[in-house]
Amino acid sequence: MSESGESAAGVVAALQAMRSDAELVKVRKRLAPDEDAFGMRMRDLFDVARAHTDLPLDEVDRLLDHPAYEPRMAAMCILDFKARRRLDDAGRERLYARYLARHDRITTWDMVDRAAPRVVGGYLAGRPSGPLHELAVAADPLRRRTAVTAPLYFVRAGTGEDVAEGFAVAGRLAADPEPVVHNAVGIFLKYAGTRDPDVLRRFLDTYAPSMPRPALRLATEKLTPASR
Template identity: 35%
Template structure:
C-alpha cells in the first residue's frame, strides 16, 4: 500500500532549486504576493502528474488529505491530481467523500493552479445534479481562493449546457476587487460564449461598462476584432 511518504520521496527526488525559484516568482510566493508563505521545491507539472498516475490507485484518501495539508506546493498540487483521478473512477459514494474532503480543505487550496486543477473537475461535477448553495457560501467568502473556486466550479455546468450559475456568480462578483476572481469570471463567460455567443452577449449588454476591464477582456477574447473593440470602446 502506498503512503504519503512514498509520494513525498518521489517528489523530493525530482526537486530542482532553479525551477523552484521560477515557480515561486510565477505563483507570487514572494513577500507581498498572493502566494506569500508557500514553498515550492521545483517539480514540473508533468512530473507531478506522473507521480499522481503512479500512486492514485493505492494511496488512501486519508493519506491524500495529508498531502493536501502539506507545506510544499507540489505536494498539494499532486494530491489534487490524485483526487481528480480518484473522482473520475469512483462510484457515487466515493465521489461524495472526495468532494467533502476538498470542501473541508479549501484553506490549503490557496493558489490559482490548485483551484483550477480541482474546482472544475471535482467540485463542479459533483454539484451538477445537486444543491449548489455551497457555491453561494464560497462566493461570499473573504478568501479570494474560495471565490475563485465558486466561479471555476461552474465550468462543469457550462460543459453540460447550463449557464445559470455562471451568470448568477458573475453578477455577484461583478465588482470583485481581486484580479484573479475577475479573470475567472471573464474566463467562464468566455466559455459560455464559446457555446452560446448570444447568451454571453445578453449577459454582457447591461454590465460590460461597469465590470472590471480585465474581466471584460477575458470575456470577449474570442470575439472578432471589430466586435471586441466595440465593447472596449463602450459603443455596443
C-alpha cells in the first residue's frame, strides 16, 4: 500500500465487488477468447477509477500487471483522470512515459481510446511528433491505433502544426488493413475535418482511393453530401 493509503489491491477489490454475469457476457464480446474478465458496467468501472485518481503510478503498474481486463482498463482510466488535472511538464511526461512503457498490457481498443488522447496527445502537443510516427510503423495494431488516436487531443487543444502532424500520421495509416487501426484513422479524420474541412478534402483527394470503406465512411461523416 502507498503512503496515500490507496492501493491496487483496493481498486481490484472494488471492481470485483461489482461483478455481474450479465455484464460479463457483454464484455466478452470485445475481448480475446482467453482474456480474463470480471464482468461489470463500464460506468461503474469509471466511477471506481475516478475515486482512485490519486493512486500512485507504482500502484497503477500493479493494476496493469493484473491478468483481467477490468483492472487494466481502470489503470488506463486513472492515467486519463490524472492527465485532466493541472500538471507541470514533468508530471505529464511521467504519465506519457508510463503509458508507452506498459503498452504491452494494452489489449483492447477501448484502453487506447480512454487514455491516448490526453496522456499521449496532451504531452506531445507542441512537441516533435516523432514518437507518433514510430508508433505508426509498429507491428502491434494497438500501438498504431495509439499513433492516430493521440492526435485527437490536437484537434481540441493543439496548434495548427499539431493538427497537421495528426494528418501526417493518418496518411501513414490510411490504407492499414486492420480494422482496429483504420477505424481509428476514420475517427481522427472525422473530427480533424471539423476544424479544417479544406485540409480533410485535400487529404481525401490523395488517400481516399486506398482507404478501407469503413475508414472512408467515418472520415466523411461530417462533410456535406456535396463534399462527399
